[in-house]
Amino acid sequence: MNIKILDSWLREYLKTSAKPADIAKHLSLSSVSVERLERKAEDYIYDIEVTTNRPDLMSVVGLARETAAALAEQGIEAEFKKNSLENRNQGKDFPVKIEAESNLVNRICAVVMDVAVKDSPKKIKDRLEASGIRSLNNLIDVTNYVMREIGHPVHVFDFDKLNAEKLTIRKSKKGESLVTLDKKQYSLLGGDIVMEDSNGRIVDLLGIMGLENSVVGENTKKILLFLDNTDPTLIRKTSMELGIRSEAAVLNEKGVDPELAMPALLRGIELYKGAADGKVSSSVLDIYPNPPKKHEIKVSLEKISRVIGEAIPEDKCRRILRKLDFEVTDRTDKLLVKVPSFRLLDVKIEEDIIEEIARVYGYQRLPSILPPLNENLKFTRFETAFYWERRVKEALKYFGFTEVYTYSLVSEDLYDGPIENALTLKNPLSSDMTFLRSSLIPSLLEVLGKNKGREEIKIFEIACVYKKRQKDLPEEKLLLSGALKKPNVSFFEAKGILETLFEDLGIKGIKFKKRLDGAGGAEITRGKDYLGYIEPVSADIIDFELDFEKATSFSTLKKVYNPIGKFPPISEDLAVILKPDISTIDVAEEIKTTDPLIVNVSLLDRFEDIRTFHIVFQSTERNITKGDVGKVREKIKKRLIEMFQANFK
Numbered sequence: 001m002n003i004k005i006l007d008s009w010l011r012e013y014l015k016t017s018a019k020p021a022d023i024a025k026h027l028s029l030s031s032v033s034v035e036r037l038e039r040k041a042e043d044y045i046y047d048i049e050v051t052t053n054r055p056d057l058m059s060v061v062g063l064a065r066e067t068a069a070a071l072a073e074q075g076i077e078a079e080f081k082k083n084s085l086e087n088r089n090q091g092k093d094f095p096v097k098i099e100a101e102s103n104l105v106n107r108i109c110a111v112v113m114d115v116a117v118k119d120s121p122k123k124i125k126d127r128l129e130a131s132g133i134r135s136l137n138n139l140i141d142v143t144n145y146v147m148r149e150i151g152h153p154v155h156v157f158d159f160d161k162l163n164a165e166k167l168t169i170r171k172s173k174k175g176e177s178l179v180t181l182d183k184k185q186y187s188l189l190g191g192d193i194v195m196e197d198s199n200g201r202i203v204d205l206l207g208i209m210g211l212e213n214s215v216v217g218e219n220t221k222k223i224l225l226f227l228d229n230t231d232p233t234l235i236r237k238t239s240m241e242l243g244i245r246s247e248a249a250v251l252n253e254k255g256v257d258p259e260l261a262m263p264a265l266l267r268g269i270e271l272y273k274g275a276a277d278g279k280v281s282s283s284v285l286d287i288y289p290n291p292p293k294k295h296e297i298k299v300s301l302e303k304i305s306r307v308i309g310e311a312i313p314e315d316k317c318r319r320i321l322r323k324l325d326f327e328v329t330d331r332t333d334k335l336l337v338k339v340p341s342f343r344l345l346d347v348k349i350e351e352d353i354i355e356e357i358a359r360v361y362g363y364q365r366l367p368s369i370l371p372p373l374n375e376n377l378k379f380t381r382f383e384t385a386f387y388w389e390r391r392v393k394e395a396l397k398y399f400g401f402t403e404v405y406t407y408s409l410v411s412e413d414l415y416d417g418p419i420e421n422a423l424t425l426k427n428p429l430s431s432d433m434t435f436l437r438s439s440l441i442p443s444l445l446e447v448l449g450k451n452k453g454r455e456e457i458k459i460f461e462i463a464c465v466y467k468k469r470q471k472d473l474p475e476e477k478l479l480l481s482g483a484l485k486k487p488n489v490s491f492f493e494a495k496g497i498l499e500t501l502f503e504d505l506g507i508k509g510i511k512f513k514k515r516l517d518g519a520g521g522a523e524i525t526r527g528k529d530y531l532g533y534i535e536p537v538s539a540d541i542i543d544f545e546l547d548f549e550k551a552t553s554f555s556t557l558k559k560v561y562n563p564i565g566k567f568p569p570i571s572e573d574l575a576v577i578l579k580p581d582i583s584t585i586d587v588a589e590e591i592k593t594t595d596p597l598i599v600n601v602s603l604l605d606r607f608e609d610i611r612t613f614h615i616v617f618q619s620t621e622r623n624i625t626k627g628d629v630g631k632v633r634e635k636i637k638k639r640l641i642e643m644f645q646a647n648f649k
Contacts, residue, residue, distance in 0.1 A: 001051075001250065002035075003058050004131045005148070007044040013064035016078035018071050020044040030070040030359050032057055045130050055254035056342040059151025069323035073360050080323070085266035087284050094285045096162075096224070100169035102289040104193050106229040107258040108169075109265040112159055112282035113223050113272055115139060117216070121275055133247075138275045139216045139223060146268045151342075152227060152260040153248035154268055155204065157214045159222040165198045169206065169228075178202045180244070181215040192238040193230050207235040207252040208244050222281070225268050229258040257342035258292060292341045299350040300334050307354045310366055320360045321353070385478075388505065388552040389462055392480065395504050399497055401458040401482060406443035408464065409433035414442040423466050423474050436466040436474065440481035441535075441543050448485050448541060456486040462548060480532075480551070483543040491521060494534050494542050498524065506556040511585055526554060569618035570629055573604055576611050576640060577647040584611060587644060591615065594639055595632045597624060610649065 007020050016023075024034040024046060032054070036047035048063070056062040064080055071078035095112060119125075120141040128135050133144045143154040174190035188194075195204040203214040207230045216223060229252075236253035239245060265284065272278030305311040317335060318328045327338035339347045347353065358366070393403060411432045415422050416439035423436040437443065440461050451457055460482035467475040484494060495512055502510050512522040512534070521535040524546065532546035578587065584603055591613060592601045600616040615636075617629050640646040 001049070001055075001058055001254075003048050003050060003063075003148075005046055005048070005060055005063065006040070006127055006130050007046065009060050009127050009149070010046070010064055010067070013061055013081050013083065014067055014078065015081055016068070016071055016076065018076050018078065020046070022076065023067055023071070026070045026074055026076070027063075027067055029362060029364060030073075031066045032063070040130060043130075052254060053346045055251055055256055056151060058251055059147075060149045062151055062342070065323075065325065069320065069360050072323060073320060074362065083263070083267065085263060085270060087262070087266060092280075092282050094282045096164045097166040098169070098285065098287060099166065100287065100289075101171070104171065104231055104234070105169055105287070106231075106290040106292075107227075107261045108229075108285065108287040109227045109261045110285040111225050111265060111269060111280060113225060113269070113276075114221065114279045114281050115223050115272055115276040117218055117220055118276070124271075124275060137216075137218075139220060139272075142268055142271045142275055143225075145271060146264050147248070147251070150260055150264040150267055151251075152229070152256050152264040153207065153251055154264055155210055155226045155228070155248075156216055157203070157210070157224040157226060158216045158220045159224045160220075161214045162197045162203055162224065163199050163201075164224070167195055167197055167203070169193065169195045172202070176202065178205060179212045180205065181210045181212050183212060186242050186244075188238075189241055191234065192241075193234050205238070205244075206230050208239055208242075208249040209246050223272075225265060225272070227261045227265050229256060229261050232256075255345045257344075258288070258290070259341040262286060292344050294341065294344065295339055295348070297337045297339065297347070297350060297353055298331070298334050299337065299353045302333065303350060304335075304354050304357060307351065308358045308361075308366065309369070312357060312361060316361070317357050320357050324356060324360070326353075326356070385549070385552065388555055389548075391505070392462065392501065392548075392552075395501055396460050396482070399458070399500070401460045404444070404447055404459045404461050406440070406447065406461060406463070407433060408437055408466070410435055410437045410443065414446060416442050421468060423468050438465050438467065439545065440465065440479050441483070441545055444481055444483040444543060445537065445541070448483055451485075454485075458482070458484050478548040479545055480548040481543065481545040483537075483541065485541050487540050489536075489540055489542050491534060491536055491542060494544055495522065498534070498544060498546075502551075505552065505554075506558065507551065507554045513583060513585070563620075565618050565620055567619055567621075567623050569599065569616050570624060570626070571614060571616045572629065572633070574613050574615055574633065574636065575649045576613065577609055577649065578611055578644055580609060582644050587611070587640065587646075588613065590639055590643055591636050594636050597628065597632055 020037055024037045028034045033049045034046055035049050038045045038047070050057045057066060061083070068078045068080035094110070098108060098110070100108065118138055120135055120138040124141050124145050125135045128141060128144055128148070131148055133148070135141050139156055143156050146154045172188040172190055172192040172194045174188065176188045177185060178188070179185045193206040194202045195206055197203050201213060203211055205211065206228050232253050232255045235249060239249040239253060269278070269280060301314055301317070304317060321328050321337060325340040329336040337353050347356070409425065409428070411434060412419060415435045415437065422438070425434055428434040440463055444459055444461060447459055448457060460480065462478065462480050464476045464478050467477065469475050499510070507526065509526050511525050513525060515521055515523050515533060521533060523533050524531045529550060531551050532544065534542065534544045536542045576587065588601045588603065592598050597617045597619055598615060599618045602614050603611060604614040605612040617624055617632065637648060
């Protein structure tokens with residue numbers, strides 16, 4: 001919500017010597033955002049953005065109250081000037097009977113006046129137009145002026161057009177139609193708050209917009225000045241359904257304070273007397289079935305200081321709150337705060353009171369320090385199972401994989417393992433959904449089979465499999481499985497994907513070993529822990545499966561920084577003759593652990609029984625020589641002969 005007001009208008013309710021730039025600065029720091037400050041002749045215009053939880057600041061009076069509190073706390077003398085109008089119009093009866101359902105209306109204030117239609121005074125015109133409101137005539141301009149100044153929408157009827165022995169406020173029926181004062185016709189959906197006159201005509205769409213059949217015009221002699229405070233939920237519903245986003249509707253749907261209705265009516269009477277030669281011809285009507293229920297909040301001085309992070313003196317806390325119209329009563333080590341009616345929807349708990357103190361005190365004045373660390377504070381691990389699952393899914397997505405979801409129930413053909421070990425449903429829906437699966441791979445291969453039109457496809461799934469347990473519920477194990485389909489797919493492509501995934505998860509010490517069951521591919525292990533396998537299925541399909549929970553138990557986000565070496569490395573290649581069944585990874589690991597000077601070992605080439613390893617030597621403390629490398633080379637040869645019966649070319 002945005003509001004534009006003139007500085008001269010604001011100062012009718014604000015006594016201060018502060019310059020407009022200072023007002024804009026301190027309002028922005030403590031309350032609303034002053035988006036722009038513009039010079040206009042001898043005046044200034046504040047263009048202010050108001051958050052939706054503060055409808056009380058969509059008014060000159062509300063902003064003056066905030067400004068007085070903000071300036072005073074920053075050492076600038078400022079005082080909020082209240083307009084204390086009194087209701088002195090009690091002499092005549094109110095000529096219209098108004099009936100309303102109590103659940104629709106919070107308050108109705110009204111008065112009948114004799115008026116003369118003419119141009120508005122220059123001050124009213126200038127202030128409205130500076131606020132972005134078009135001046136029409138004195139009768140309409142006064143309603144807009146009061147709404148902008150006090151903050152409560154106001155409506156005026158041509159009294160003679162109402163046929164108003166009785167006005168009834170009710171909910172509309174579906175299909176009822178009306179024409180608004182801008183000559184647009186609407187068909188109501190039902191449940192809207194409307195008012196009908198003695199002839200059964202709808203004469204007002206309450207809280208949103210007046211109607212053509214009761215609008216004031218050039219020939220108006222008598223008016224009904226009318227303020228209604230109604231259910232904001234129904235106002236919002238009707239406004240959105242009909243697409244009527246008048247300023248009154250936008251304000252009313254936020255929950256305008258009904259306590260503002262009478263001050264707004266009295267201000268309207270005052271302005272009509274000057275701007276329209278107005279004369280009151282009735283008593284002032286005030287129907288108030290639902291006054292706001294005020295509440296009190298207790299907040300300790302210790303908590304105020306603890307939450308804000310600085311000890312705010314007790315007298316300063318009281319002064320700030322009272323300047324914002326909160327009533328404050330002292331208790332032992334506590335403040336008992338009564339919330340004003342215009343903040344009931346916004347201030348409900350202790351932290352809300354603390355926020356009021358902090359923002360007016362000035363966030364910019366709070367120290368920029370971290371809160372002290374509690375020695376008894378227990379840190380919980382950030383990397384939960386859900387975190388790792390999300391991270392793996394993100395990684396595989398960027399590796400080109402597509403996640404699939406398959407059924408946990410499978411047929412006998414898709415069950416992996418001896419069928420006597422399977423968990424079987426007693427009453428399966430069909431033969432295809434009889435067994436709880438023990439592996440995800442058959443389901444993934446079925447997905448590949450159903451996508452025959454695609455030459456290349458990468459899919460994965462993270463889901464549970466089930467294992468039978470005696471006299472207990474089945475064991476659920478979370479697995480990660482994937483399948484790759486492409487012409488001449490390589491085992492090393494799948495291995496590379498998993499190695500990159502393990503690196504991203506921070507899992508060290510992973511080894512790929514030839515499977516002992518002779519099925520081809522490789523087992524994946526870490527130390528003594530078996531994590532899963534890679535399995536070639538055919539010339540164009542390869543799959544893998546991991547124990548996800550066990551694998552991610554080794555995951556970490558901790559990184560170790562190894563500085564770039566100051567001294568140059570030396571590298572050389574070593575050709576080793578090995579038996580075919582000896583693992584290259586095991587040999588490389590033995591070479592790397594032989595001496596601290598060895599920083600990297602990789603397989604450079606393999607031909608028949610000869611494997612050539614590329615070895616990098618480097619020291620963090622000095623330049624190494626060929627002599628140093630020669631000594632380490634001899635240690636490597638000795639260890640490989642002992643461990644693997646190796647020979648050398």
